[in-house]
Amino acid sequence: MAANGPEHFRITAGFRLLLLTLLVLSFSCEACKRVTLSVPSKLEAETFVGRVNLDECLPSANIIHSSDPHFRIFKDGSVYTTNPVVLSPEKRMFTILLSNTEKREQKNLVVLLEYQKKVLKKRHLRETVLKRAKRRWAPIPCSLQENSLGPFPMLLQQVQSDSAQNYTVYYSIRGPGVDQEPLNLFYIERDTGNLFVTRPVDREKCASYEIIAYASTPDGYSVDLPLPLEIRVEDENDNYPIFTENPYQFEVLENCGAGTTVGQVCATDADEPDTMHTRLKYSIIEQQPPSPILFSIHPVTGVIITTSSRSDRELVDKYKLTLKVQDMNGQYFGLSTKSTCIISVGDVNDNLPxxxxxxxxxxxxxxxxxxxxxxxxxxxxxxxxxxxxxxxxxxxxxxxxxxxxxxxxxxxxxxxxxxxxxxxxxxxxxxxxxxxxxxxxxxxxxxxxxxxxxxxxxxxxxDQDEGPECSPQMQTVHVKENTALGTQVTGYKAYDPETRSSSGIRYQALNDPTGLFTVDETSGSLKIRRSLDRESNTFRQGLYNITVRAADNGGRTCTGTLRVVVDDVNDNGPSIPTTKVIICKTQMGSAEIVAVDPDEPINGPPFEFTLPSNNERVGGGTWRLSKINDTATRISFRNDPAFGIYEIPVSVRDRLGLSTTSVVSVDLCDCVVPSECRSRTSPIRGANDVTLGKWAILAMILGAALLSCILFTLVCGTSGSSQTKKTFPDDLAQQNLIVSNTEAPGDDRVCSTNGFATQMLNGNGQGFCGTSGSGIKNGGQECFEMMKGGHQTLESCRGGGHHTLESCQGGHHTLESCQGGHHTLDSCRSGGHVEVDTCRYTYSEWHNYTQPRLGEESIRGHTLVKN
Known part of the structure; x- marks a missing residue:
């Protein structure tokens, strides 16, 4: 009884006041603003800290999370510790994170824990501060039969907390079926903890209800953690199985073998899975047409297969099956549903046209x-x-x-x-x-x-009356070239296809390019009008086409082509197209001669090249020929002929003996390559012929005139020598003669002071050698040796350096101009006439040089010869 006295009342009242104060402090802040809770300096695990109003911050929050793992937040805003917590120094802060995933909203609520310095009054002598000890809730989760008949409200079970032994405890629940949809389905008596359901439930709408039970003192202190309580709804077989389609449409090819899969049907049942209420069984209860039985269905999987290969689209192209599905594994008291399946028989090519x-x-x-x-x-x-x-x-x-x-x-x-x-x-x-x-x-x-x-x-x-037929379209006739004019040859032939005859058909030449032939109107034969030369431009590869039109008596026509092949005859001898060749005597000893024949190869090569043995132009065996191939020969020389142009007659004979002779002009030249050789102005006609150029003739005339003047001077000088005998000075610069010991001539040589060569003075061939001083176009030393035997030709020598004319005997000789360096011009000893080449000095140069010197008396005993 002492426990129920005034002192006990004062302690209880003081404790309640403290709790009320803490509650007021907890909700004194505005929504989503800082909330301050006064707590002891040390909190045990699973201790109630306080409660915050989450609905004012974010009522629709479906995710509640604490930033500090030492605290846990429940849906009603209750804050509990998960581990022992010590406030140091005297404050601690954490954040409650509120989120709505559907609306994508999020807010934060800051909670500040402060140390409570005020000592609470004793409620019991054994307790100084309210503590939440680990309690045990009762009972375990319960179940509810769906579609229950009541009576309602119907007691489900009693919720009871062990804290009720020491405190006055009030019970409450929250969650689906209470303050959430479906509303007011469950309620609990505040004092007894009896849980009731107010009406029947449907498991297919909600299979279980997760509600939370609370136990608290009359002043609002939660003496235990919220209790999650699951109310499971027991299933009742109140749903029929339902096919997913109605009707099903499948196709299978005709004549397919037994066991061919046609398709699969499927049904669903809303009752609880993995129970007899949802264990389904399939069956075929009817087939139209009923015979023959072609299909079966697997009772568990619903797969339809063929049982026979006797399906024939041409007999039955479609089958209708009535299907049934039943739960409770097909037992007679199970619920069942029917559906229709249409199976079309696909066509295959099993019937021939x-x-x-x-x-x-x-x-x-x-x-x-x-x-x-x-x-x-x-x-x-x-x-x-x-x-x-x-x-x-x-x-x-x-x-x-x-x-x-x-x-x-x-x-x-x-x-x-x-x-x-x-x-x-x-x-x-x-x-x-x-x-x-x-x-x-x-x-x-x-x-x-x-x-x-x-x-x-x-x-x-x-049969149809048709015109002549030109078959074949192109016909060919052969004619030899050079056939006599007026000769008649075979022509074009057309025929009547019905009678296979050519009588009564008339022919006409539609196209004869050059009018070589005439076409006979009645026979179609050809008559030669002009000479046929296969090698002419009229024929292309010996072919000539004539377009012929054939007509019958009814005017019906056909057109064909007559191809005239002109056969070759050997009417052309081989010829040499290139008759001028060059042989560089010092570099090459031969040249190539090529012959051609416009006739066909059968009338052409191999060719035979020959030189006439009795022709004086051949040169007594100087030239010879050697075969290269069937159409070419090589001409070469021997016995060292002189430079010049030689005209060599060459005979060419084809394989049938037809021959022609061509004169080949061979230029025997002093050159390195043929392109360097200059063409001669006067070709050599023969070994005994001499042709003098105009400058050579002029040089001979002037030489004769100078010779007369010099002889006259010598005679006059001799007659006066008795009075005054003059001798040549040893070295006199103003004179034309300069004594020189450089390459001194022999005793039979006399030096000339001018730039011209000495001319022959007598028949013994003695000459003079002179050292040029200021001679025209000459420099250095010139030497003319004695030329012996026969007629010689002296050519003008120009240029600087040292020049020598050596005596040569025999043959036809030429002194060519030599320029620069040291050159040697050989004379050929043989006898015969001498050909003087054209002098390379102009007439004006000769005139300007000789006139002033004809009257000079200082030139004595010297002879100037210019050829």
């Missing part, structure tokens, strides 16, 4: 082409307008010449037989064709070895 007639007869006029002559029809039981039904026609026999063609009409599936190349009545009056037909798709039927249907078509050819 068959001709409606075994044979056909038709006709066509000859020479007609691209015309339709017949339509063939077939029957096919397969599905229309599919590859299994469409026909492909083929001509198996009788169309070896390609006169016929057959195609399929896509609309009627008929075969259209056409003539694409005209028939000839005279060749064949009747044509028999064998035509076969198949489908576009390969045949897949069984029981028949015949995979193609055939029929016979007889085509009669109607």
């Amino acid at each position: 068959i001709f409606t007639r075994a044979s056909y007869v038709t006709e066509v006029e000859e020479n007609k082409s691209n015309v339709e002559i017949l339509r063939l029809s077939v029957e096919d039981k397969d599905l229309i307008n599919t590859p299994n039904w469409r026909a492909n026609y083929t001509i198996l026999r009788g169309n070896e010449n390609g006169n016929f063609h057959i195609v399929t009409d896509p609309k009627t599936n008929e075969g259209i037989l056409c003539v694409v190349k005209g028939l000839n009545y005279e060749e064949a009056r009747q044509v028999v064709l064998q035509i076969g037909v198949t489908n576009q798709a390969p045949y897949s039927g069984s029981g028949s070895s015949k995979t193609i249907s055939t029929t016979t078509v007889t085509v009669n050819v109607k």
